[in-house]
Each structure stands twice: as C-alpha cells, then as structure tokens.
Amino acid sequence: MAILLHRPEVHELGQALAALRDWQDDHAGMQLHPGDLGWFWRFGPESTAAAVRTWSRDGDILAVGLLDGPGLLRMTIAPGARRDEALARQITADVADADRGVLPPGKAYIEAPSTAVLQDVLAADGWDTDEPWTPLRRDFAEPVEDPGVRIEIVGPEFVADRVDLQVAAFEGSTFNAERWHAMAAGPAYADARCLVAYDDRDNAVATVTVWSAGPGRPGLIEPLGAHHDFRGHGHGRAITVAGAAALRDMGSSSAIVCTPTSNAAGVGAYKSAGFRPLPEVRDRRRDA
Template sequence: MPDVDGLREVVGVLREWQHEGAPMQLHPGDLGWFWRFGADATAAAVRTWSRDGRLLAIGLLDGATLLRMTTAPDAMRDEELARQVVADLNQPSLGALVAVEAPQGALVKDLLAEDGWKPGELRAPLSRDLTAPVREPGLRIETIGPEQAQVRVAMQRASFDRSTFTDERWHAMAGGAYSDARCLVGYDDQGSAVAAVTVWSAGPGRPGLLEPMGVHREHRGRGHGRAITLAAAAALRELGSSSATVCTASDNFAAVATYISAGFDPLPENPDFCRNA
C-alpha cells in the first residue's frame, strides 16, 4: 500500500489509464469518493503492483471483502503481473477478501477462475458520449462548495438508508482528489432539494464518472433521477470529459432504467469473482 504522500501519484497514474474504448475499470473518482474516510484510511485501502519502478496495477479495498482493481492498459494480459496479483490475493493478510472486481478481458480474471474463484455479483456499466451538448435537466442545479456541504450531506443521507456521510467526511473528500470533481444538488419548483450527484473528471478527453447519485426518498418517481443524471453529464462535459460513465449492480433495475433514460448506453455486464467459502 502507498503512504499518504504516494496517494496523489496513484491517482495521477489512474487518470492516465482512463481512455475511450476501454472496459469499465477502477476510476480516480472511486478513490476520490473513498477519500471521505480520510487520507490515512484511503492509503491503507489501496494496493499497488509495480515492476522496474512503474505502476502496473492498482486496487482499492472497498470494505473488508471486495477488491476493485485495474491494470495499465498495456498490462491487461501480462502473465507475470496477473500471476503475482492472484498469488497476493490468496495471502493470509487478505483472508477476509472474498470478491474481486476487475475489467473485462483482464488476465487476472482468467487465473482466478483457474484457481477456483467463481463468477459472483453482476455489475452493469453504462456510458454516455459527451460529444454533443446535453439537454437541460428540468431542475435548478447548484454546485456545492464548502459552505453548503451540509446540503450535499443531507441529500446523501436522505437517498441512501445506510449512509454514514457527514459534514466532516465531505470536507475530507474535498481535501483529497477533488480538484476536477463537482457535487451537484437539484431543486424542484417548490425549492426543495430532491436529488444529488458527485462527478469526477479524469482530465480532458478521458471518461468521467458519476459516484454516487441519489434521489431523496420522499421525492422519488418524479423523474428527478434522470434530471440529476443529465446535470451530471453536462457538468462532466464542461470539465472536458469525453464520456460519462457509471456502474451499478445489474439487479438494481430502477437505477439502470434511470441511466438509460438519461441517454446512457449499457455496456457488457461484468461479474465479480468470488472465492469459495
């Protein structure tokens, strides 16, 4: 794992690995959103693999049981790297690890299957091209700064039943890999905050990420999810992103339908690989 000072280097490398046409993969925004737990916790959750001083693979322990990882674009089928990653994933120090999320086509997945790991939860990646302007969302949209952090926090907690987001965690996130990110809140005609999203750019000409998006539980079923998703796509386009991407569980049918209604195209589903109990 990197030290805290090495985190920004990891994020920078991960930005360089994002490119159009690549399968959905770990994004710098994933690390940026995790940063809400603080720099030390984020550093402790990151795993890296290098050769000759060059980073070749990066993983994020998303909780105790799931590792989300990707590799350098030219190392997806690197056998030496893949075998080292799989060997490390079977170490006792990662004994609680039971699932790995890796990009479609990564050799790591083939070797995990050979080692007895089985396909698990299906992920549904979606993408929207940002070449053309995005239509107006139909909500009043505000970009949230430090002085409005409590609004974004309240929306997160109103959208996700088990959310642990706090003002302190918003400020921790904003102090991390947040320079090319935006928090947006949508307001309806009555002035009520009804939906929120955070978007993460990986730099001009690269895919951006929505993570997370939510609609207030008391304002669902009125098209606000579609509206805030359109606002997110527009914000990423303003930041220079080539596309907007998002990934959710395949069985989250309402979320998938919302993204499709906002112009996102489904990409091939991608399963986690799970260790036998």
Template structure:
C-alpha cells in the same frame, strides 16, 4: 499513496477499454479521511512504474485494475493472484472475499483457474459527451464547502445504510481528486431532492458518476434523470469525453434512470468471489 495511484489511474482511462477502477472511485473513498484512504490503496510496480492499482473497499472487497499495456501480462497476473489469494500477504483476509477484476485480463482468467467464481452482475453505462447535454429542466446548485450539509443530507436520504455526513463531504473535497470533481444538487421549489458527484479524469477521458441519489421522499418524479443530466453536463464542461457509471444489474430503477438520461448499457461485469 492515494495521490500517486490517482495519477496512474487517470492515464489508464480510455473510452475504448472496459469499465474499470476510476480515479473518482479513490476520490469518493477519500471521504473516510486521508489516512484511511491511503491505507486502503494497494499498488504493484514493474519497470519503475505502477502497473496495477487496488482499492480495499471494505474488509472483504478489493477493486482492482491494471495498466492497459499489462492486461495480458502473465507474470504480473501471477504476482497479483499470489498476493491476493494468500491471506498472509495482507491484501484480503481468509474466508469469503471478492475482487472487482478487470474484464478480459490474464489476471481474471487466472483467478477463475484457481477456483474463484462470478458473483452478482453489475451494469456499466456510458454516455458520449461530444454533443451538448439537454437542459435538466430543474434548478441545479453547485455545492461548495458552505453548503456541504445539503448535499450530504440528500445522499443519506437516498441510500438506506449511508453514513455520509457534512464532515465526510469536506474530507472528500480536500483530497486531490476533487480538484476535477463537482457536487450538485437538484432543487424543487427550493427543496433539495437529488444529488450527484462527478469526477473528471482529465480532458478527453471518461468521467465518473459516484454517487447519484434521489431523496426517498421525492422519487418517481424524474429528479434522478434530471440530476444525472446535470452531472453529465458538468463533466462535459470539465472536458470529459464521456460519462460512465456502474450499478447493480438488480437495481432496475437505477439502470432505467441512466438510460433515460441518454446512457447506453455496456456488457455486464461481475466481481469474482472466493468462498
């Protein structure tokens, strides 16, 4: 299921469309293992093809997008809304739940009409990769299976509730999406201080940053900007047209880091919430 959804999502990535679910999101989720990742993916079909993809990112959040040519499709929007709003359909449970819905679609409009509300804002950011990316100014290592523990340790030290481990890095890296991904770490005098994974969706398409983190003991020294530049450069080498990322608007430090790395903020996006 995951691999088929990834193939569809790759085709849907364009620089002129709003920020949406990316094949790299599914690739990052693959860290929980093949079976769990497959079970978290939802697809909807029409005319013999996938027309919508959802990722159940935890028990109460569905990250959803639709094919570009189906964004205004009222019949598909109704199918999606009926499936997602009914707990017995097995997509989302009863109670307070969230949907990351694609902005400007008939589906999003229909969910608002059904009483769903906007949740907290997120800021998508994009950096064009037509021109070479500046040197990050620090030593960068490309991480393979033999140094997965280094990358995982930095990510764990970057996020308070992170459960990322060396084993989860390996589970992520053996998934099909990782064939077009890179994991990097920034080193300061031999010490790993920041880490990033970037995901290509193919030549001429936007690539995704997921995740990027700076070790809690090494913040405030520009390492976030440095590793982000390194990640953008890696995406350019992979043929990506741009680098994209989305972070909570409340995380002013992250927004500032991406801006310092040459990213431009796009219009805010909101999950939809049903209380």
C-alpha cells in the same frame, strides 16, 4: 524484474491517482477510476492510503487496487499489462495470502477488467463469478440537454443539503459534513463537482458527485441518489443529466456509471438520461 506489492504512504497516493488517470479510455471498459479513490477520501487521507495497493515492476505501476469494503478489492491494470501472465499470477498469489495484507481469509470479491488475463488465472485458482453489474456510458459528442430543474454546485453553503440527500438516498449511510470536507480537500476533488437539484418548492431532491480524469478521458458518476420522499418525479434523471453536463464542461469525453443489473429502476433511469448500456461485468468471488 520482480513484481512488487506496495501499500503506499499518503504522500505516494498521487502516483496511484496519476496512473489511474492515464489508464482511463473510452474503449477500455469499466474500471477503477481516480474518482473511486476520490470518493473513498471522505474517510481521510490516512484511511485512503491504508486501503490502496499497487503492483509495480522496475518502478512502474502496473496495477492499482482499492480495498472498498470488507473483503472487496476493486482494481485495474495498466493497458499494456492486461495480458501479463506473470503479473496476474503475482496478484493471485498476493490475494490468496492473508499475511500479505490484501484480502482477509474467507469470502472475498475482486473487481478487475474483463479483458485481463487475471480473470483466467483467478478462475483457475477457484474464484467463481458473482452477480452481474451493468456499466452505462453517455458520449459527449453532442451537447447535454438542460436538466429542467435548479442545480447548485456544492460549496460550504450547500453542504448540509448534500449530506442530507446522501443519508436519505442510501440506507445506512454514514456520510456527514466532516466527511464531505475531507473528500473535498483530497487531490482528486480538484477535478470533481458535487451537485444538488432543487424542485420548484426549493426542496433539495437529488444529488450527484462527478469526477473527471482529465480532458479527453471518461468521467465517473459516483455516487448519485434521490431523496426517498421525492422519488417518482424524474429527479433522478434530472440530476444524472446535470452530472453529465458538468463532466462535459470539464472536458470529459464521456460519463460512465455502473449499477447492479438487478437494479432495473436505476438502469432505466440512466437510459432515460441518454446513457447506453455496455456488456455486463461480474466480480470474481471466493467463498472460502
């Protein structure tokens, strides 16, 4: 059967989310998560649909991709299809053809599972490797410790603090209240929480959004940040621990996060919060 590339309509996004939930596994390594689509939903359902691509055979979704920035395709593949060479060749052909609407011509990046044969096919087609990223995981076999600070779950009364923290933590952020409400209205947010940490003077100091993929599956931390005026006081560790606790309470088997290996401070903060580094991963890069 032919492998079909599809750009889903808004009403079809639930199928992509369901596939991503089903594919999450503690032993699968870092991969595209339903929370990645959930975080992108801050731009609205139509923009999210425009950024998603699926590859299917005989009606079954085999791969899901998210155009998560100019020239960046983040994707994962069904566990049973990761060694499917026909699928790998079709994806490689689709991303090479700008007319198919996956990637624009010129410099581009693809994030894909490290164990997929797609990595080999892309390499043979001239895709190099990019800078390393470090995935980290915290297992929930044991209870999560108290974060040691006041933590609030974000609802309407805490949206302003949540937005202010995002802008203060990430230079150039365009996050605002409208985008928070758009994200919170998306289907993936039914299994998510936004948290805000406050210090002993009631300053909002750090924030995290965590995404469950369902009971017994790994949950995702995306994003996490501390206010630039309050760094160096352990607030990043505290909000990381709080996010892990929230995921455990939602039934997640573990918490996963990924950060550039060059971000030594970030890697150190996650390790201090009980996360264990996993083998580095690298995107594939096309320079022309």
